[in-house]
Amino acid sequence: QLEDGYARADHFRVVENTGKNYLVEVTLHEGRKHIVRRxxxxxxxxxxxxxxxxxxxxxxxxxxxxxLRRLT
Known part of the structure; x- marks a missing residue:
């Protein structure tokens, strides 16, 4: 739970682990301010x-x- 309510990832996967750092993939369905970082x-x-x-x-x-790019 964050200070502005609950937050949940739709998908979370560790792509790479170097021992010190992690490369992760996160999928969300909402975009509150800095939600991934928080x-x-x-x-x-x-x-x-x-x-x-x-x-x-x-x-x-x-x-x-x-x-910007045009969507088709």
Whole structure:
């Protein structure tokens, strides 16, 4: 539970474990402010880097931050 209510990941998978760092994949159905960072910090895993790979069913691919593209 976070300070603004319960939060639950729809999917969570450890992709890589280097002993010191973990690469994880997290899927959520909601987007409260900094929810991934807050959820993982609460579990004892502070986030150093966060990368969004898709927005709903739309994969972002190599799209740069702040750029727009036409959806077809």
């Amino acid at each position: 959820m993982l910090a609460e579990a004892g895993f502070p986030v150093e880097r966060l990368v969004r790979t898709s927005f709903g069913p739309i994969p972002l691919g190599d799209q740069k931050s702040g750029w």
